Structure formats: structure tokens, C-alpha cells
Amino acid sequence: MREQQAKKVRVATCSLAGCFGCHMSLLDIDERLIDLVELVEFDRSPITDIKEVGPSDLGLIEGGVCNAENVEVLRAFRRQCKTLVAVGACAITGGVPAMRNHYPLHECLDEAYVNGLGVQDGGIPNDPELPLLLNQVHPIHEVVKVDYFLPGCPPAADTIWTFLEQLLSGKPVEFAYRQIHYD
Amino acid sequence: MIEHFSLDGKRIPFQPGQTIMDAAMQAGEYIPHLCHNPEFRPRGSCRLCVVRANGRSVAACTSPAREGLEVESDTPDIQADRRSLLQMLFVEGNHLCPACEKSGNCQLQAVAYYCGMLAPDFTHLYPVRELDGSHPDFVLDFNRCILCELCVRASRDADAKGVFGISGRGIGAHLIVNAPSGKLGDTDFDPHDRAAQVCPVGAILPKHKGYDVPIGRRIYDRKPVSLVGDVADHQEDMS
Amino acid sequence: MSAPSPEQAAGTQLERWGSDSDNLLQMLIGVQAALGHIPEAAIRRFEAALGVGRARIEGLIGFYAFLHHRPRGRFDIRVADNIIERMRGSRELAEALAGRLGCPPGETRVDGRLSLGYTPCIGMSDQAPALLVNGYAIPAVEHARLEQVVALVEANTPLADWPPELFEVALNIQRKDLLLEAAVEDGAALAALKASGADALMQVLEASGLRGRGGAGFGLARKWGFCRQAPAEAKRRVVVCNADEGEPGTFKDRVLMQDPQQAARMFEGMTLCAGMVGADSGFLYLRGEYRNLLEPLERELQRRRDAGLLGKNIAGIAGFDFDIAIHLGAGAYICGEESALIESLEGKRGNPRDRPPFPVTRGYLGRPTVVNNVETFIAAALVAVQGADWHRARGTEHSAGTKILSVSGDCARPGIYEYPFGVTLQQILDDCGAADTQAVQIAGAAGRTIPPDEFQRRVAFEDLGTAGSFMIFDQSRDLLEMVRNFNDFFVHESCGFCTPCRVGTTLMQKTLAKVSRGHAAPMDLDTLRRIGELMRRTSHCGLGATAPLSVLDTLDKFPALYRDRLSDRGFVPGFDLDAALSEARAASGRDDPRAHLEGDGV
Numbered sequence A: 001m002r003e004q005q006a007k008k009v010r011v012a013t014c015s016l017a018g019c020f021g022c023h024m025s026l027l028d029i030d031e032r033l034i035d036l037v038e039l040v041e042f043d044r045s046p047i048t049d050i051k052e053v054g055p056s057d058l059g060l061i062e063g064g065v066c067n068a069e070n071v072e073v074l075r076a077f078r079r080q081c082k083t084l085v086a087v088g089a090c091a092i093t094g095g096v097p098a099m100r101n102h103y104p105l106h107e108c109l110d111e112a113y114v115n116g117l118g119v120q121d122g123g124i125p126n127d128p129e130l131p132l133l134l135n136q137v138h139p140i141h142e143v144v145k146v147d148y149f150l151p152g153c154p155p156a157a158d159t160i161w162t163f164l165e166q167l168l169s170g171k172p173v174e175f176a177y178r179q180i181h182y183d
Numbered sequence B: 001m002i003e004h005f006s007l008d009g010k011r012i013p014f015q016p017g018q019t020i021m022d023a024a025m026q027a028g029e030y031i032p033h034l035c036h037n038p039e040f041r042p043r044g045s046c047r048l049c050v051v052r053a054n055g056r057s058v059a060a061c062t063s064p065a066r067e068g069l070e071v072e073s074d075t076p077d078i079q080a081d082r083r084s085l086l087q088m089l090f091v092e093g094n095h096l097c098p099a100c101e102k103s104g105n106c107q108l109q110a111v112a113y114y115c116g117m118l119a120p121d122f123t124h125l126y127p128v129r130e131l132d133g134s135h136p137d138f139v140l141d142f143n144r145c146i147l148c149e150l151c152v153r154a155s156r157d158a159d160a161k162g163v164f165g166i167s168g169r170g171i172g173a174h175l176i177v178n179a180p181s182g183k184l185g186d187t188d189f190d191p192h193d194r195a196a197q198v199c200p201v202g203a204i205l206p207k208h209k210g211y212d213v214p215i216g217r218r219i220y221d222r223k224p225v226s227l228v229g230d231v232a233d234h235q236e237d238m239s
Numbered sequence C: 001m002s003a004p005s006p007e008q009a010a011g012t013q014l015e016r017w018g019s020d021s022d023n024l025l026q027m028l029i030g031v032q033a034a035l036g037h038i039p040e041a042a043i044r045r046f047e048a049a050l051g052v053g054r055a056r057i058e059g060l061i062g063f064y065a066f067l068h069h070r071p072r073g074r075f076d077i078r079v080a081d082n083i084i085e086r087m088r089g090s091r092e093l094a095e096a097l098a099g100r101l102g103c104p105p106g107e108t109r110v111d112g113r114l115s116l117g118y119t120p121c122i123g124m125s126d127q128a129p130a131l132l133v134n135g136y137a138i139p140a141v142e143h144a145r146l147e148q149v150v151a152l153v154e155a156n157t158p159l160a161d162w163p164p165e166l167f168e169v170a171l172n173i174q175r176k177d178l179l180l181e182a183a184v185e186d187g188a189a190l191a192a193l194k195a196s197g198a199d200a201l202m203q204v205l206e207a208s209g210l211r212g213r214g215g216a217g218f219g220l221a222r223k224w225g226f227c228r229q230a231p232a233e234a235k236r237r238v239v240v241c242n243a244d245e246g247e248p249g250t251f252k253d254r255v256l257m258q259d260p261q262q263a264a265r266m267f268e269g270m271t272l273c274a275g276m277v278g279a280d281s282g283f284l285y286l287r288g289e290y291r292n293l294l295e296p297l298e299r300e301l302q303r304r305r306d307a308g309l310l311g312k313n314i315a316g317i318a319g320f321d322f323d324i325a326i327h328l329g330a331g332a333y334i335c336g337e338e339s340a341l342i343e344s345l346e347g348k349r350g351n352p353r354d355r356p357p358f359p360v361t362r363g364y365l366g367r368p369t370v371v372n373n374v375e376t377f378i379a380a381a382l383v384a385v386q387g388a389d390w391h392r393a394r395g396t397e398h399s400a401g402t403k404i405l406s407v408s409g410d411c412a413r414p415g416i417y418e419y420p421f422g423v424t425l426q427q428i429l430d431d432c433g434a435a436d437t438q439a440v441q442i443a444g445a446a447g448r449t450i451p452p453d454e455f456q457r458r459v460a461f462e463d464l465g466t467a468g469s470f471m472i473f474d475q476s477r478d479l480l481e482m483v484r485n486f487n488d489f490f491v492h493e494s495c496g497f498c499t500p501c502r503v504g505t506t507l508m509q510k511t512l513a514k515v516s517r518g519h520a521a522p523m524d525l526d527t528l529r530r531i532g533e534l535m536r537r538t539s540h541c542g543l544g545a546t547a548p549l550s551v552l553d554t555l556d557k558f559p560a561l562y563r564d565r566l567s568d569r570g571f572v573p574g575f576d577l578d579a580a581l582s583e584a585r586a587a588s589g590r591d592d593p594r595a596h597l598e599g600d601g602v
């Protein structure tokens, strides 16, 4: 038992261009969370204070890639995580944020910062601290290699649990019909 | 005399003139498909129903059944091909399921669930396409059209109207509407048209009904398409 | 002479084509030629006169590359851009034209004088670079010719007044055999039909072992036999000659039709077929790129009518009535596929049909239809006169007779070579003066890529079948450029009907671009294979099934092409990360270090 604890699986998670809904779903596994904490320890994640991702066994990525910072974080996750999982519709297809792919970026920026309702003395921000937006939003598999995909908006807690349980116990990952949905 | 072929080892009876798909459907056996609807002339364009018949890959919806034919459909390699085809259809358009009113009632999703597609992991093409809200009762969202031509066939053959057509070619092939403005509102399209009821995806959508049935209680939310059948057979569940 | 109004132009076409909606495509081609585009008013005129929906008309304009809804320039210039033309400077030619005429490729000059663009192979690979002006081919556009074209365009000289020598196309026949040497009189095949009767000639064809020359090699006697037996209203069958010759690198049908004697034989072969199967109408489907052959061929048809070799009671055979109409294509390779060709003849988009039923039982307007290649009809006309043994004297057991090859690329003597079937690739390379050959692309973009250790293979249906395209690449060439050129071709030419070909060609294009930029990882090569094999298995027609061949062949036989370009990363994004920040940089005016993304994959 002690030995097992010493070999806890290290999990890192993050939300790129997402809404944290997938993270909420992860927490939604309710009392199984307790089982989970027995099995895993968390590296960088919204539920820890760790700022930079360190060597981890499993990386769970929520959200698509919409700006330069997303790219950097995603690449750091890929470098540090043995297994990387795209969690949720946005990570897998760009999702709702990708609806802006219909418009040239400058139109989106103008709409938000210059012409938008209620904007006064608008101007497109040029603060070097702000990450620049990419011309289009991309699913994460177009930026790094992805090992698993967990669809859903968000994926059901049950789906996430099934996945983690199977993966951590080394079983082949398989889902029941109702566990897979794209919405 | 009734003739038979085998589908994944099962004996399937058929009458002369029937396709593999016809006979399978009649026998209650499911072969994945999107552009097929027994009401209309088969088209064989989505290629989801490609099966191996005596070792040759053919579309079940257009290939005549023949006595003694050995048809394989539900094999790992054929299902893998289907997943690739589905992934192509997803990345070709803009299928943002969480933002689509058809979600749960969509046959593209349903077949993808059935075939075990977890993600469309090809490069997304993110085409720039229009949304046509000109019609009082229907929205036409070109982002989701998969070019099955069911609306084209229904409008031409069942409604005798010819509201829809296809223009362009190759990756530029696209649905068009029979009006100089290109707008659905400028055609004689009517909510009672058969063409209003056959779209397998969220491209031809009734207005004001979007979420009458909540997500989670929709046609394909609980049971696979192999059991509940095509979208076109479920109009009452959606309107 | 001022241009006709749209209504007039449409009216002229309606009259010319009998107000028959089956001929809609031909009418649109006519309006396009008269006005440089198909204006709204012409569309309305056709809608009203033919009772067809505008969606059908728009669908045609959108399908055929040579039809346009928006006006093109007065001189519509398309530079042929197959890989062979590229190797002979087609891109430089287009750039030079663009610079001299002030009109970038892909655009129309503001004054409407010209449009400039690219087009796939126009059947001039032996005299590249070549271009089309308003559909008329000008070969060998080297420096002096380029200046001449520029001057004529700038002077606004009507095309009809351009010097005729610009449009002269060389035959370049380098090797003759059975077919090209045969001395047989005009009308002899029809005389043989009259003398021996259809049944006896059917046996001769059968014994001759003649197989189709358009690629697939289907037995001629079998095909004609099927059609003959297919139930049809009294002699209402149809004979179609496939002169679409769209396969990149092929030009032998062009040469055959350019030679008056061979053109006559082609029509005679069609007429013979009509007499044997019981057909009353014939079509020559002539690719739009061969527009300059239309008038000579029309004249030949008229000559035959005048000579009693077409029309009523042909060759004195009572009740043998048959005539031939020429239909033009309009820039769609897929229309060479026989069932798409038939759709096109019926005035539709060229989507291939389901088969069965095959054209021999249900073809043009549902009538039993024979479709054969130009060379096949010529061979049939000769066999009817010369006999089966004459034909069997050449070739192999399974591939009797000869094959005409279009040889182009890196060799001293490109042109037309007729060989007995069974000839080795090495023999051909030696004869045409090819040295240091890296690869032969046989049977066009849709064909196979053959490395030197396979040059002892043979041109024959039992080994390497081909419609005749033979493109040679020496060691100085980058074969990946060839592969990408072919893939671009298929992206342009996929009809869009079925999923694997419509989407697969484009996904492959993106991945190949990645390979070419040095950004591909081994995973990307797996993706190429996966898409390619999926297309082979699941495509609706031969286009999609053969489009990935050059990719798959080079992955197998020229792996270094890909391996040497792989990135050292395990994965590289499908797009350029730093470039993806360009719009935001422009909008924010930033160029600080954080406004850039370094590196690519991890």
C-alpha cells in the first residue's frame, strides 16, 4: 500500500481556450474523486498552485489553441507529459471559440475593441504582456501530438472517470454508447 | 424462389433487383449510411456503406444483391475506414456540435458514435460558408451540409420543385438554392416539403424549435442509430 | 463587329442546338465563347426556353472550369501547368506574361483586356510550354512567341487575325508500327461490313484480341457484343468516341485527330461500330482544349456525309442510318470517365454514374451505348479490313497489337511512339534518347511511378497498362514536385461527388505541402498512407481510386523523397505558428519578442 502511494500517477491539467466546463466535469465525478486522489497527485492544474508544468504522467488539456500563450503552454505540457489527452469539444475541434474562424481576425478585434457597443476611445491593445491571438483557433492535435481524445461539451464525469480508471489500470480504453457524445 | 446472400455471416434474403442495402434494411440489419434514404434513388456518394462483397469494396446502397454473395460490413478494418470517412466529413465543414440545434438528432453524429469516432483528428479545413436565414420558417446553414443531396432529391423527386442543387466541384462543391439571389426565402420552399424533413444534419433547420426537446433526450442520445434508424424517420420527434 | 447581346447569344445557341435541354452544356459553351462569360440575362433566357431550373445552369457553370458567370478578359489566357510544362518553364512563362501584361495569374486586368491563369495538361507535353487563348492552343511559347502574344494582346488584335502559324501544332511522330503505317482506303471498313456482314466481322474482332486503348483494356468484341445484345428500340443505340484525352502527359489522340487520314478512320471505326451494334447516333466528345480541331473534324464529317459514308443507307447498306455530332468538353478531366462523359453529353455535371448498369446496357439517355477511345476506333476500322492475324502479328498473347505512346519529359526526342505491346520501358527510354533516368511515370498522373530497377517491365495489360502517357524524369528532378503537381491536379479535377476523393485529395495536398516545407513528422507519412489507401478502397470512381497512386508508389519506391525531408521533431503543427500571429501583429502594431512564436514541433 505504501509502495503504491509512492508511485502515484502525476496528472497535470489546464484550460486553454475553454470555459473550465471540462474541469467542472472532472470535479463532478463526486465521491469517486476520493478514489482518484488515492491514485493520482496533481501537478500544474487550476486546482493546485503550481504555475509551470513539471514532469507528469498524464496531461489533460481543455480548450482549443487561440493565442500564443496557449501554444507555449500546450508545448510545455507535451514536453512534460508522457500521455496527453484532448478533453472536450474545444480541444478536439476548436469548439465554440472556433466560430471566429469565419471572420478575419482584424474584424474580430475591431468588433471587440473599436466598433463594439459601448466601446469608448477604443483601440486594439498593444501591451506586450498580452498574448497575441492566432489568425484562427485550432484544435490541439494540430499543434502537438495527442494520445487520446475525450469528446463532449463537456465530457460526462462518468466518461472521464471511465477513461482515467481504465488508463490508470492499464486496460484498453473503451466506452459504452452513452458515454460518447460531441455535445 | 427467394435468394440469399450473407452479411457478416447472417443469411439475408432478397428479391431480384434489390441492393445489398435494401435487403439488409428489410432484414433489420444495419449498415452505416448517410446519403441513403430508401424513399429516393440511391446515390452512393457518402461511401459510409462501403462493404466488402466477395472481396471487392462496393457501396451497399448501389450494389445489387446477388445469390451467394459474401458481404462483410462490421469488421475492424471496414469500421476504421468509416471512421476516416466520418472524420473527413467533420473537418470538411464546420461541425461545432455544442452550438448546433440538431445535436442529438443528427445522423452524422449518430453514425460517428456508432462507428466509434472519438475525434476528427485530420486538419480542420474551417471553410468560410454562409448562413441563410431568409426563409420565415427555416434556416439553411451551409456550414453543416455534407452534400448528401437528400434535399436535392426530395425537392426534385417528391416535391417536384427543384429548390436545391449542387454547384462547384471537388472540395469546392456546394449546395445551391434555385433563386437568382441564392436565398431560400426567394424560393417556393415550404415547411411541408419532403425536402424540409430529410436533412441528416443541422443544415436545414426549422426555426423556433431549436431546443423544444432538450439535449440528452434526443433521438440518438440513448440508443444507437443501428436501433433507432435514420433522422428522416423521426420527424415527429423533432417538430 | 460588336458582341451580340446575352439574349441574342443565347438565342443563337438555342437555335443551333434545337432547344433541347440535353444540349444545355453545348449552349453554355457557345455563349461563353461568344461573350466571354454567361451573363444573367442568358441564364434567364435558357431557363425560360428550356424549362430548366437555374440551379441546374449554375451547377454546370460551377462544374466546368471553362465556364464563367463573371466576365473574363477579352483574351482568356491559360498556361498549361502539368509537371512536364513546369519543367519546361510554364511558371516562368506565366510570370513573364503577368509582368509584361500587368495581370497576375488568377486575375483579370482592370480594363478587361485579358485574364491570366493556369490549366492542367492541354495535350502539348512534347512542345511545352504551351497555352490556350480563348480555348485555342499555342504550343512552344518561347521568347519570340511570348513577345508576339504580348504584342497581339496589347494591340487588341482579334484572335481570328492572329498569325495562323502561332496555332500550328507539330505531329512529332517518332515511331510507326501497324496502325500508323497501315495503308487502307477510306471506306474500306464499311465495304468489309457490307461484304461480310456484322456477325462475321464480330468474329474477326473477337479473334483479333483487340482491347480498348483508353486505359482499362476491355475486350472490344465483348463490349460491342454486349451492346448489340442489349434490348433497344430499333437501332436506337449510341456510339461515343472518347476524345477527352485529359490524362496528363497524353497527346496521342490529338495527333491522331490532327492527321486527316487517321481522323477519317476514327469516324469510320465509329460508323462500323454503329453498323455492327445497331446504332443511329454517334458523338465525338472532344475535350475543350482541342477546340482548334473542331472545324477540321466538322469538315471531315461533312465530307463523309457527302461521300455517303454517313447519313442514310450508309455505304449502300439499306437501312443503315447513322450520323455523328461533335460535343465539346469544357475543362473537366473527370468527363473522360465514360459514365461521367455520358452525363456531360446529356448536358449535366460530370459525376460518374453507378455501375451496373454499364453504358453498354444503359448509356446516353438510357440507350445502350458503346464508348471507346479514339485509337480503339481506328484500330477497329483497320482490323475489319486487315483481319485478325494482321493484328495478332504484334504484341503479346493477352495484349495483341500495338500501343501508341505519348513520350515527354527528359529525353532527346519527345513525341509519338507506336510499339508492339510487350515493349520494355528500357527500350522506349533508349529509343527516345533518355539518359540518367530517375523514374518513368506511366499512364499519367493516375498511373504508376516506376524506378530504374523496374525498367525491364513491359507495356501490356498484363504488366503496365496505359492509355499512352509516358513521362520521363531524370536524376536532376525532384520527384516530390511531380507528386505534388499530380495531387494539385486531382484536387482541381475531383468531381466532388464522393467523400474520400473530395476531401482526401485536399487533405493530402496539405500534408504534402508540409513534407515539402520540411515540417513533416513520420506521423504525417502515416496519414498520407491512410488517406491514400482509403481513397483506393472507397472512392466511387477510377479518379479517386488512382489519384493517390503516385503518393503511395513514391512512399514505397522512393522513400528517401520523404525521409530526407522529415523534421527531427516527433510532431510539427499543420500550420506555421509564427505566421499565424501575423494578423494580430499587424492589428496591434507589435513586433516585440512575445509577439512571435519560435520553433515549431515538440
Ligand SMILES: Cc1cc2nc3c(=O)[nH]c(=O)nc-3n(C[C@H](O)[C@H](O)[C@H](O)COP(=O)(O)O)c2cc1C
Binding pocket: C211, C212, C213, C214, C215, C216, C217, C218, C242, C243, C244, C245, C246, C247, C333, C334, C335, C336, C337, C338, C339, C371, C372, C373, C374, C376, C377, C541, C542, C543
Ligand atoms: C478519371 C478517368 C478519366 C478517363 N479519361 C479518359 C480519356 O480521357 N480518354 C479515354 O479514352 N478514356 C478515359 N478513361 C477511360 C474510360 O472510362 C473508358 O474506359 C474508355 O473510354 C473506354 O474506351 P476503350 O475501351 O476504347 O479504352 C478515363 C477513366 C477515368 C476513370
Ligand code: SF4
Binding pocket: B144, B145, B146, B147, B148, B149, B150, B151, B152, B175, B198, B199, B200, B201, B203, B204
Ligand atoms: S442540406 Fe442537408 S440534405 Fe441537403 S445536401 Fe446538405 S446535408 Fe444533405
Ligand code: SF4
Binding pocket: C334, C351, C352, C493, C494, C495, C496, C497, C498, C499, C501, C502, C539, C540, C541, C542, C543, C544, C545
Ligand atoms: S472518386 Fe472523385 S471523381 Fe470519382 S466520383 Fe468520387 S469525387 Fe468524383
